[in-house]
Amino acid sequence: MKICIVGSSGHYVYALRGIKEDPHAQIVGISPGCEGENIERLYSQVNEMGFASVVYSNPIRMFEDLKPDIAVINTFFYKNSELAIEAMKRGIHVYMEKPVALSIEKLEELKSVWRQTKVKLSSMLGLRYTPHFWTAYKLINENKIGRIRLIHAQKSYKLGTRPDFYKHRKTYGGTIPWVGIHAIDWIYWLSGKKFKSVFARHSRLYNNDHGELETTAFCSFVMEDEILATVNIDYLRPATAPTHDDDRVRIVGTRGILEVLNGKVYLLNDTTKEVSEVSLEKPPIVFLDFLNEVRGTDKCLVSSEDSFYVTLASLLARESADDGKVIEF
């Protein structure tokens, strides 16, 4: 299984994690995805793994020379969908950064090429593979909280100093699609329901000279069956905090309440009497399941359809936040 990695501005480490567990996967080439993208760290990590990968300066030439089975794409965000299309058109399966596109037009183009080329595509919604979110998913599917009625999800990040392409909507995409998309994905994945409408807002104030980057946002969704869901997003986690992020979700069902907090899972239901911490389950290994889907021996936890749908939801939420209007799906 020959793999090329394009860029290192996103979560290519997910791919490395899966590759480490697969004796037949090899990284044959790496390349920046944009002019000015520094891939030194990627280069040294790939070397450390023992792969004598060819380094290209042009990803298209790399695709044509090396004819990989899979392209891992995570460059400056605005270029990801374009390069994914180039890969798919050459029959190369794609594992790419989320959101899979920064506009609905680009998303439609990507979907259309995917449909025509029939390659496999998945995206870096990698938090599904963490023990805490995976355990929450299992508990819900074991009906521990009954029917889901209300969800609140939180993404809180340190801002630090971000690369320049974060400072422009055109190259960054926005905080709802970049950060909020994970929370939007949990809501969709954990509930198993489609979105009906969204209302969102965001603010660029106090973004510490990060141009158009939004510092705070909320999204509020109505889903099928009148399930209600809200999201809070911020880049205001203090620099001194013990972790980079503070991911949370609280899911209220007809039989109980489930929470993910500090990498742990807490359950309160009609059998527990007290809030109890639940033992974490072992999740599938990120990207390894995509390798196996390409082989035809497994199904990837993050499907192409999920990648498209969650991207769409985050783009519609961004549009709602820009315009201050409710948007129906």
Added chain:
Amino acid sequence: MKICIVGSSGHYVYALRGIKEDPHAQIVGISPGCEGENIERLYSQVNEMGFASVVYSNPIRMFEDLKPDIAVINTFFYKNSELAIEAMKRGIHVYMEKPVALSIEKLEELKSVWRQTKVKLSSMLGLRYTPHFWTAYKLINENKIGRIRLIHAQKSYKLGTRPDFYKHRKTYGGTIPWVGIHAIDWIYWLSGKKFKSVFARHSRLYNNDHGELETTAFCSFVMEDEILATVNIDYLRPATAPTHDDDRVRIVGTRGILEVLNGKVYLLNDTTKEVSEVSLEKPPIVFLDFLNEVRGTDKCLVSSEDSFYVTLASLLARESADDGKVIEF
């Protein structure tokens, strides 16, 4: 200071708490506020406190006979504003259940009578007087988290079996005005900012035969200075849970993050490095400050204006939830 209590369907215990601390306050009369309202528990509590209060069946007659300084009003929710108006028209100060009205028309009428009669009015937004919320308020005013940018507040209650008047919008008012109003008040009080717009939704599904009562809701507010705020409300807390309610608020500022959870307060800011539990401050005593405001020696923590404004916000949120439309304040 002569006090009459009308009804016992709300939080009259707040008044009892303040009266216990005031040697000059006495409960001279009690009465149901509506036909069919059982005030036996109120009667025995007032007796236990050593007051030989006269029991009336008609609150208006009680006002006219006893000419109290203050009427404490907490009957079936739809009657509270009407009885408050009757009291004010007789020059009686009013301490009443929140929301202070179940419709904007009634709220306007109440405000108009209040303006004309110049009596004092406060409402049972009693959670401001809990050590945890009071401590959060103090910390914010000591600038521990800088400028507030994002707030999420939660109200989660056990449903149990509620009296019949909860089952009709007309008599109950709705879950956003009845339960959510506290969370809306925290957002307003803790931020010190006005609301600019609201979008809310609610659902009656799975309300266990409680007619029109909404089981779940969210509200999302934009405030002055682009402060964003969301609220989650539910009646789905399991019957076996250790407490009736699960009140929370998380406030993200430019310098830190403050949380109220399980009756405790947690702070993370640029001086703490870890999330730290903050010692609780002693709050003012509920209703005692209203007694002193009536005497002219203190200011009540919950002003008339706050009572009106937070009621307005909850009624506009309910309207938004009914219509699925964004409402500007």
